[in-house]
Amino acid sequence: MNLYLKNKTITHIFLLILITSCGTSGSLNELIEKEEEIFIKKTNFKSGINQFPSEINIIITNKNQSQEQILEGIFANYFYYKENKGYSPKIIIQYINLNSDRSKCAVDLKSSNFTFLVVSEKDFRIPVKCRNLFQRLNGIQILTGEAQKINGTRLYPFEVKEGNKEIIIDHARLSNNNVIILDQKKDKNKIEIENLWISSGGIVLESEKIDLQNITEVIPRNLFIDESQKRQKKLRNLIRTSLEVTPRSRQDADALILSTSLSNARSLKPSLEYNYGERISVYLIPTWNNVEDYKTKELDLEGTVFIEMPWIAGLNPDFKLNQDIKRNRDFAVGYDSYEIFLLLSSREKVNYQGLSGKITTSQSMILRQDILIEVKEGEILPIGY
Template sequence: MPWYCAPGRMHPLIVAFVAVLVSGCAGLTTQKIAEQQDRLNRIPADQVKEANQDTGTGISAPVIRDFARAEPQSSAWAFLARGLDAANPQAHLLFLAAAKRFLQADRSEQAAVVLTQTQGQTAEPWVLNQRKLLTAALSLTENVPASAWHLLADTEDADLDNGQRLMLYDLKLQSLFAQEKHQEALALIRSLPLKDSVSAEFDVLLRRVFDRLLRLTAEQLDLLQLHPDLVQEDRAWIDLARVYGSAGWELEVLRQELDAWTAENPTHHATPMARGLWPETCALTPSSQLALLLPMTSSFSKAASAFHDGVTYLHERERPSARPVIKLYDFGTDLEAVGAIYKEAIDAGADLVIGPLGRDAVSKLLADSKLLVPTLLLGPEDGRSQPNAFFVDLSRRVEARSLVTHARLRGLKHALVLHSPSPAHRVAADTAITVWQQQGGIIADTAVLDPQLSDYSAIISRLLGLNQSRYRIEALQKVLTDSLPVTVLPNIRQDLDVIFLFTDRGTARLLKPQIDFHHGGKLPIYSQNTIFEGMSDVVNDLDLEGVLFSDMPWLVRQTGRFGRSTEASTTLTRYRGSAIDRLFALGMDAYRLGCHIPKRLDRPDWQYAGASGALSIGIDGRIKRHPDWATFRGGLAELFEPVISR
């Protein structure tokens, strides 16, 4: 039992105040027991250290140090509860795990309180170093990168284990980039020990450097290139970012420029990465036929046109010797004709089919037809998969699964789910609840948002536990009488880690400020990408401050190959600022997927950084897509990256 819940340990008045400020002793103990069941059965090799005492079997017992990494499913509150029960030095390790998990959840206030608990109480080197690293991460979370750098610069990597060493360099890079000290970041990555340059962890750092350079505009890269302290290796980084940013969708131009870069920099740290960026030549030939099955004359005509334009845009940028013939087949609104039109395309010599577009059309084709050639289906699988079927699923169900998986990877466990009553939002919410529970999460409560309401105070107060908090304060005031007035801000229930919101943009803009007003604004809040259409509305989107969502890089990134100025091709800008811009991006990626499918067995590890996300193909034919994560800050949608990602 936590120390503050034990009877007889504190003066009754202090216990009463703690009961007001801390939400429920019994609940915390129950949570601790449940969380202990989530502990991993196996401990990663790089997370253990031999114990000083022999266990009697001739093998030293492993001791977990970084509990947050060893137990990815456990929440910050679980680590905190266990730490309050444990004795030192175990308690310190658990407190550090709680602080790390709070930082992963972007809850800096709680992390700061927990880190204070570990201050100056031990001289054990690992604990001291871990606390210093987490304190630096806290400074970065609070947007004080100079303070973070001061702590990190004073940390010797020789005293760190592998996980801490990776965190040290990662935090150093984040600090330098946050201070716009790009040259120093390049010097840091250049100076890393050679033994680290071949590790998988080092690859993470390389990709962070490259990704941050890609976020610079062409003008910023040109200015950085003039820095007097740059060496040739640093300039090569800048050249690679410029090449990929300017020629990213010009496939043949990109191949030629990447070939030239790798020939000039054969031993550069980024050379393996540059080879991975090289777009493979389309497996289809000029004699091949690629059939597009789209509802061009239907209520989905705008979406179909955007998808078609995305396919043809990238097709025109392929080298002529690897450019297949594209034939468009319109099935309009006649779902009964989908099978016949598919057969027509096959009879006409189609070597690969992209489409049909839409859930019902995909379901109808699978029910009525045998897929005779590789077919990229633009809709969800309904259990009737068959050979030659490849699925691109952009349904709200998939998005809901992505949201909850992302939250669980951050160690969040207890969730509120709020959704509008529409069928689409209800399906997404039900999917999120099911997957959350399958992944070990706990649903604290759910609520349906009445679209006729504009004031959700009653619902929010109930869900956040403010009513119970108010009752406790009133009960305490009765005990103390008017001679000792109680002034306490209501506390939301402590078992909450995250809120999932499935609704439209208008309702989200109404709801988020009310959640903030009722003291719940510091909880991570996830929503669908229906709250964003590619162009920020600074004034109105201030109401969505801090809301997290997943979306395509095509919409949330604005520089490099994703930069689209008003002077750019009208094909690239035609759909900008509307939801169907996602279909244009999907069309571009569908073309690249179609080009790869015929030779997928030769490249089982194939990955493609596309306009809709990072793509790969599973052996079951499902297309895996990893989107970008974004959040609203100051009314603008920005890429979201927790300071500590794992």
């Protein structure tokens, strides 16, 4: 069901926020203003939405920008259902201060409420005095960055990690066998891509960590252009005659996988063509630690296939969003988390195409899948999930 929301009125909502920090707690009325203009395929719930929970908990473990943006996404979807469906449960928010031994956990939280636990820290541990409460909670644990799944709870893990590499590897392997891998991230990321390609039956010809200081040398070196030029020079010296010879790039490579930022990809793809590698297919796994936006025309990425969140790529027709809303991945995760809450509350099958990708469930896990995209004539076009 496609719904078009164009709400030019500013929605005012007062949230009861209960914050526990350093052993103190209190309530705070916070005024939040939102203006939404969203075209999105929303869930058509079979059961009455007003029968859903009347209260929900949100537990945050950090007051950093990431968790703030996740909250903004949750609130944005909250406002949608408030304005269009009349559903507005009371929201109780609690902050757990991991740096304080006096931090209380059970203040004003009902374990019977649906709970969002937002975690972005790599080493998050449930405080000892909080364990009994956490074991009784039902809901979602939203895990971003390097946060690990928290065991011993009834909270569905929603792990939002950078790039579903299996999807793009499987797609690339449909028509390619021999690959060159160029990666600017940590070594374990490059090794993971190598292992996925090899386990699928492919051959890794070269695998290199990108030296950002000498990025212009990466493509010629891996296509053996340097070797070709050395042979030409040797031949010229031997026959003592000037030669006009086109350098010969390697012919055994079918595909190039780039695991890098958008700006680097926009340099490396044209470099591939300049160095006589235009027949090689290019696949991109964008890094998440950059704040670059996709261009209206991605001419430098022509022909490239990549994976991305639909919200970040700005895809139509499924997602047409107000340009005034800042596109970031944490917002998309928060928005989808609220939709997941509604789906779980309705006890309907979770199969939702959201801002962060395709959302499904399997064995008490919430799974997210990026969308495959191809650049054709500069246009960003979805291939599918």
